[in-house]
Amino acid sequence: MIKEHIAHRRTVLKAGAALAATGIFGLRSGPSLAQAVPGVTDSEVLIGALGQLTGPFAFIGAPGRDNMQMAVEKLNDAGGINGRKLRLLFEHASTPAESVAAAKKLVENDKVFVLVIASGSTGAAAAADYVRSAQIPTYNTVGATPIIREPFSRNVFHGTIPPASVTGQAMIDIGFQAVPSASKIGVLAGTYAFPQSHLAEIKSRLEKRGGVEVVIEQFDAAASDFTAQLVSFARRRVQLVLILGSFTEAGFAIKQAPEKGLTDVHYVLDGSAVNNAIISIIGAENTKNVWGYFNAPYFPTQDDPPIASYRRELVQKYGTLPQGRPNIYDLIGYGSTYILAQVLKKTGRDLTWPRLIEAWETLHDAKPSDMGGYDVIFPETVTATDHQGNKKVASARIINGSWKVVGLAS
Amino acid sequence: MIVVGGLKFGAIYSLAALGIVVIYKATRIVNFAHGAFVLAGAYATYGIVEGLNIGYWPAYVLVPIAAGLLAAAVEFGILRPIRQADMFALITSTIFIGIGLSEVYRLVQNTEMLGVRNPLPGPPIFIGDVIITKEQIWVLVGAIISALIGVAIFGYAPIGRGLRAMAANARGAALCGYSNDGMNAMAWFLGGALAGLAGIFAAPSKGISPELAISMITAGFVAAVIGGIDSLRGALFGGLILGVAETFAAAYVSSAMKNAVSFLLLFVVLLWRSEGLFPEAKIRDV
Numbered sequence: 163m164i165k166e167h168i169a170h171r172r173t174v175l176k177a178g179a180a181l182a183a184t185g186i187f188g189l190r191s192g193p194s195l196a197q198a199v200p201g202v203t204d205s206e207v208l209i210g211a212l213g214q215l216t217g218p219f220a221f222i223g224a225p226g227r228d229n230m231q232m233a234v235e236k237l238n239d240a241g242g243i244n245g246r247k248l249r250l251l252f253e254h255a256s257t258p259a260e261s262v263a264a265a266k267k268l269v270e271n272d273k274v275f276v277l278v279i280a281s282g283s284t285g286a287a288a289a290a291d292y293v294r295s296a297q298i299p300t301y302n303t304v305g306a307t308p309i310i311r312e313p314f315s316r317n318v319f320h321g322t323i324p325p326a327s328v329t330g331q332a333m334i335d336i337g338f339q340a341v342p343s344a345s346k347i348g349v350l351a352g353t354y355a356f357p358q359s360h361l362a363e364i365k366s367r368l369e370k371r372g373g374v375e376v377v378i379e380q381f382d383a384a385a386s387d388f389t390a391q392l393v394s395f396a397r398r399r400v401q402l403v404l405i406l407g408s409f410t411e412a413g414f415a416i417k418q419a420p421e422k423g424l425t426d427v428h429y430v431l432d433g434s435a436v437n438n439a440i441i442s443i444i445g446a447e448n449t450k451n452v453w454g455y456f457n458a459p460y461f462p463t464q465d466d467p468p469i470a471s472y473r474r475e476l477v478q479k480y481g482t483l484p485q486g487r488p489n490i491y492d493l494i495g496y497g498s499t500y501i502l503a504q505v506l507k508k509t510g511r512d513l514t515w516p517r518l519i520e521a522w523e524t525l526h527d528a529k530p531s532d533m534g535g536y537d538v539i540f541p542e543t544v545t546a547t548d549h550q551g552n553k554k555v556a557s558a559r560i561i562n563g564s565w566k567v568v569g570l571a572s
Numbered sequence: 573m574i575v576v577g578g579l580k581f582g583a584i585y586s587l588a589a590l591g592i593v594v595i596y597k598a599t600r601i602v603n604f605a606h607g608a609f610v611l612a613g614a615y616a617t618y619g620i621v622e623g624l625n626i627g628y629w630p631a632y633v634l635v636p637i638a639a640g641l642l643a644a645a646v647e648f649g650i651l652r653p654i655r656q657a658d659m660f661a662l663i664t665s666t667i668f669i670g671i672g673l674s675e676v677y678r679l680v681q682n683t684e685m686l687g688v689r690n691p692l693p694g695p696p697i698f699i700g701d702v703i704i705t706k707e708q709i710w711v712l713v714g715a716i717i718s719a720l721i722g723v724a725i726f727g728y729a730p731i732g733r734g735l736r737a738m739a740a741n742a743r744g745a746a747l748c749g750y751s752n753d754g755m756n757a758m759a760w761f762l763g764g765a766l767a768g769l770a771g772i773f774a775a776p777s778k779g780i781s782p783e784l785a786i787s788m789i790t791a792g793f794v795a796a797v798i799g800g801i802d803s804l805r806g807a808l809f810g811g812l813i814l815g816v817a818e819t820f821a822a823a824y825v826s827s828a829m830k831n832a833v834s835f836l837l838l839f840v841v842l843l844w845r846s847e848g849l850f851p852e853a854k855i856r857d858v
Binding site for chain 2: 413
């Protein structure tokens with residue numbers, strides 16, 4: 163009897179051990195299957211992003227982070243995407259080396275599912291080779307440089323900011339709209355990635371156009387003294403100046419121009435300088451000859467319903483914003499997150515990199531309002547052979563002390 | 573035009589240099605936190621002009637007082653307890669105070685560059701082929717007048733007598749009834765006030781960012797040494813000379829030469845006339 167009891171007890175113990183082992187493996191097999199796809203669990207999708215949070219170009223990265231976070235929270239409040247919540251991991255990256263390091267950390271250490279490059283052309287150019295080799299789905303939201311676009315890679319998608327070829331042509335078109343008979347054009351360009359990619363396009367297009375003398379002067383990033391460049395333009399009596407740089411660089415150049423003998427000149431600014439903070443620098447009385455292009459349908463301070471509603475939401479979350487914000491990078495950070503959410507939704511519950519890319523390539527006229535957001539950016543359309551989501555550029559002028567979008571430039 | 577432009581920046585450098593010299597003359601400390609005080613003055617100007625939107629005139633009164641109090645607080649809270657330490661420790665402390673204050677600005681202000689409106693908007697003035705903006709006139713005249721007031725206070729006012737006494741002989745000044753602690757605090761207050769004024773004039777031209785602290789301490793220090801580190805008159809002329817030299821270098825060589833020429837000028841002066849171009853002390857070879 164005792165032997166039977168012991169045998170029975172051993173059987174029960176073995177069965178219990180087998181059951182426990184099955185349970186353990188069962189618990190492990192659930193998440194381990196999902197975690198075979200990096201950044202995806204049963205309940206969460208991890209989005210990685212990089213951009214400048216400090217330094218002279220923090221006006222690009224910090225708004226991107228703030229607005230991506232706000233959009234993620236709104237999407238999660240509305241139930242998430244296909245039963246999963248989104249989580250954002252934003253890394254600071256200012257220099258090219260930091261951009262590569264941040265991308266590697268997000269992909270290899272943090273194992274994000276998708277990478278967003280929200281740092282502009284410098285970061286995009288630096289991380290381009292890495293993201294192509296890592297094959298992670300990458301969303302380049304603000305980089306205009308051709309280095310991230312060529313060679314074409316199926317895992318890289320581009321959002322609001324069109325390539326430099328489109329925006330460069332827009333600047334030329336706006337310039338000749340301002341000064342139809344311009345025969346001497348000055349181009350003032352920063353020596354860093356974004357202005358240089360613009361400069362190459364503008365130079366070749368003006369040469370092709372013919373009939374204009376082009377004077378090119380360059381400056382280092384975050385420069386605030388443009389004496390040499392402005393004196394050169396004044397000597398050559400240019401009628402139109404295209405400024406390829408940030409709002410501080412453009413602002414100080416325009417402000418110093420009369421002191422260096424450059425008067426009665428029209429200026430066309432690139433999109434990153436189209437920012438209300440420039441008005442304090444140049445003075446409201448000096449704005450009538452200032453034009454620019456803008457990569458969104460509304461300037462952030464306009465009163466049209468989508469942008470006014472968006473602005474209310476932003477202020478409600480973050481309170482009073484620093485001077486010059488919201489800017490284009492606020493709009494892009496917000497709108498791009500909703501576009502990405504739409505892509506994730508299209509992909510379905512079974513998230514993998516190939517399926518995400520396939521879904522992305524079927525995106526047509528995607529707007530933030532499709533996912534409950536405000537339409538503060540142009541709609542995006544992507545195909546299997548053309549990963550540039552937006553190709554529209556708006557023309558802008560300063561009216562009554564604030565920038566306003568006045569039409570489409572292209 | 574280039575000369576006028578150079579004199580405009582030179583006048584701002586003169587104000588910054590004057591503040592450094594005032595503190596040095598009274599306390600024998602080269603204050604490398606001076607750039608941070610200029611930044612504080614510029615930021616306070618932004619707060620009054622753009623934030624409160626009450627114009628520049630209140631800024632001319634409030635900003636020097638605020639910057640002076642900040643400088644006096646730094647002297648009282650950080651430097652006074654270590655006043656008996658060697659000079660290297662004191663000077664190093666001012667370097668780190670300057671870095672610390674700049675980083676506090678960066679943390680508080682969630683943007684890298686702020687702009688302040690032009691105090692004198694309107695079209696420029698044409699004198700023949702020369703174009704002069706109203707802002708240039710404002711900076712040049714205003715900064716020089718402020719500098720002259722600072723020189724007058726230090727040179728002729730009763731408080732200036734106390735500062736000069738302490739600079740000549742601290743123990744002797746104490747025996748004559750001057751409070752060393754009080755005079756030290758006053759020297760730092762005056763230096764800080766001059767930095768604040770430099771900030772008011774620099775803000776519209778250079779923008780407000782942590783880089784302003786670095787550029788102003790560099791220019792102010794070089795201007796002070798060129799003119800004579802113990803000479804108020806030297807600080808005034810040193811700043812003007814530096815401003816014109818930098819602007820000519822930028823106009824006729826390249827913008828990159830601007831910084832290089834200021835250090836080149838410094839080395840030349842130190843090698844040729846180490847006491848500065850306008851020293852107060854008379855040097856005799858015996």
